[in-house]
Amino acid sequence: MRINGMEWFQVGRWFYLLIHTEEGITGLGEGGIHGYPEAIGGVLQAWQPYLLGKDPLQIEHHWQFLYRNAHFRGAVIMSALSAIDLALWDIAGKHFGVPAWQLLGGKCRDRIRLYMHVGGETADDLAASAAAAVRDGFTAVRFTPFPHNYPELRYAELLEQMLTRVAAVRETVGNGVDLCVEIHRRMDPHHASGLALELAKYRPYFLEDPLVPDSIQRMGDLQRSIQVPIATGERLHTIWEFNELLAAGGCRFIRPDVCMVGGLTHAKKIAAIAEAYHVGVIPHNPLSPVSTAACVQLDACIPNFALQEYTGEDVPPKSTILKQPLVREGGYLLVPDRPGIGVELDMDVVRAYPPVAKVIATPLHEDGSVADW
Ligand SMILES: [Mg+2]
Secondary structure: OOEEEEEEEEEEOEEEEEEEEOOOOEEEEEEOOOOOHHHHHHHHHHHHHHHOOOOOOOHHHHHHHHHOOOOOOOHHHHHHHHHHHHHHHHHHHHHHOOEHHHHOOOOOOOEEEEEEEOOOOOHHHHHHHHHHHHHOOOOEEEEOOOOOOHHHOOHHHHHHHHHHHHHHHHHHHOOOOEEEEEOOOOOOHHHHHHHHHHHHHHOOOEEEOOOOOOOHHHHHHHHHHOOOOEEEOOOOOOHHHHHHHHHOOOOOEEOOOOOOOOHHHHHHHHHHHHHHOOOEEOOOOOOOHHHHHHHHHHHHHOOOEOOEEEOOOOOOOOOOOEOOOOOEEOOEEEOOOOOEOOOOEOHHHHOOOOEOOOOOOOOEOOOOOEOOO
16 A cells, blocks of 8 residues: 555644545544644645655654654644644554554543533633533533633632632532643642642642643642642653653643644553553543544553543534544543544535634733733
């Protein structure tokens, strides 16, 4: 089997790659760095001459060849590599007539437990949104407890408001639902520690990204100082970065993004490193249903899967772009038996969604200085 064509395109803010073969099998992949599609396309353009004519089943070899081809690294290159890797696993599955999870070691589970995004400005709104998700069958909900004017609040005010929101959700959904509290890197280590100590009584399942991820050592210091599990890693790219995070004791859950860490090939290795630390895997998944499908392939075949991020596939374009969407039963996605990564784009629908350009809107603190988000 030989690769005889590649095409890439943007749908809304999502970036897709199709890899074609002489045998007529086409693989689908998604690249994770939304907002900079021309950059991913530039990498793919440069790599295309290497891939054309190659055997698509030599996935690990192509991964290593492309990763080692230059001394440059980072999100753009890893997004391009992820899209290629996912497309090659899709081709391999279709070639052998089995799901990617079968080729990656077989199923560890039949359904994938989800955590659903909920939201609301006030504590009541947030609690109502969480209650609606629970009525829909979800057993874990994720929310950010920040009010919209959080940059204007003093620490004690902010802490009080955040605790009020978390308390409202816990009171509403009870102890039968896991709470995933997203901090969006908005705190420094000492204030995040103060938050986590007070938050512990509401028993959150995890505290997501309390700090900017730039210092693995500080994340480790924070995790050792608190009991609430930290979940982090959505901005990391490789086994080496995740290994350093884990060795520093920086979290209890890792958040690899299969569209950012070099696809299923590298994500499976990252999960294995985490397994050695008794750390669970909660794949990051803010992108399209193709990313969700790729996550499900990983989730199905790793023993230390914990939860899957899910933003809802019920609203267009997410609800419309796949020929056969994944099947959700309550708070779970069923592991599909279809070959490859198990989904196909409906190209007629996809063409109806033009590219959406990234808006450069970095948040600012009240004094005009740059914040993160
Ligand atoms: Mg996040």
